[in-house]
Amino acid sequence: MKDQLRNIKEIRKEFITVDFFYKECMNRFKIKKISGKDIPSKKVITDQDIHRPGLALSGYFDLFTYKKIQIFGNTEIEYLRKITREDRIKNLNKFFSYDVPCIIITDNNDAPPDLKELADKFNVPLFKTSYPTTKFSYFISDFLDDQFSSQIVLHGSFVDVYGIGLLFSGKSGIGKSEIALDLIERGHRLVADDVVVLSKKAETVLMGSGTSLVEHFMEIRGLGIIDVKSIFGIRSIRYQKRVEVIVELELWDQNRTYERTGLDHKNIKILDVDIEFIKLPIFPGKNITVIVEVIALNYLCKHYGYNAAQVFKKKLSRKIHENKLKEKDPRNIEQINRTIEYFEHDFE
């Protein structure tokens, strides 16, 4: 896994076109185009932040971040309405002399006079939304954050097991796809096989999905290409999932030591996000599917506050402490305590 990560290049979109932005967001965030012209294909958004150009509209253009999406809220609209026509045209002309990607008017405000005409003249797309500025800014920021997030492509299988995103990694031919198939058969859901795209969402969440070409097709060695969705149906797939645990499969190596208690939590950093990392040795005849289901269930237990390894550790420490306090039997006989001290009449 670490070798694989060392060689991997981070990918990040350099820009999105305004046209793409509009198509993706018009229904999601109730955006309507109000400029009369088509969106010029060369208009692109290169910055994930948004800008409210209040000061620029008043004529102060120092440090004007014109490359960002320009949001016209109530303040901007009201200001443009109040100033004289002469000032408005002067300031807007200066405003449009910068190559702004697009303008979005919030809170269902009507475009103030001259804005639409000048936007059309300078070929700047003008949009409008019914959402108030703060709410709208939140939506757009989240969308842009996702669009410009860091991504990597990993070789592995990604399955949702009891709601936990388990990403299997390991050498080619070790059986990742077969384990995924076995899990699907048991009612779990495939996210992606072979090519998994991982993106950072916010700062602490890693999301994974497949690619638009492959979707839920997978290759099973000896069989060829199959389509999981058509064989197992809609319940067997999903498009995206948060990555919670990475399970690295490797052939059992006698010279390696494997985790025995589960107390030493290992994490791996992917795109700077900490993800639980489990190295799982495999050998013929070992039922990996069941172990993998237990990994997911154990993760759930920990998430809900029950850490078996910790609980057992405490139990053992308490017992050792009790033994220390107990008066020593002079005959030096150690007793083993059964779970049930007295077997009543349940002999079957």
Add this chain to the structure above:
Amino acid sequence: MIEKEVTIVNKAGMHTRPASAIVKIAARYKSDFYISKNNFQVNGKSIIGVMTLAAEQGSKLTLTFDGPDEVWFADEMIKFFENGFGEL
């Protein structure tokens, strides 16, 4: 580690048949093998991975070989790409 840039020369591009031939060659070698196109890197031993690139005629790919038999591996694979997957 060996890195080499190759160009897809055959008309049909890196479609299913060449992809399958590539992973069959790759499976015979121990070394790791990656193919990347525009920073998008996939494992060259996975047929789904190779096909995901959807590499068309004229596209440039970077092949990376890393392991004990990388020299022979790279030699055979680069020839296979340069011969247009036998489709010229």
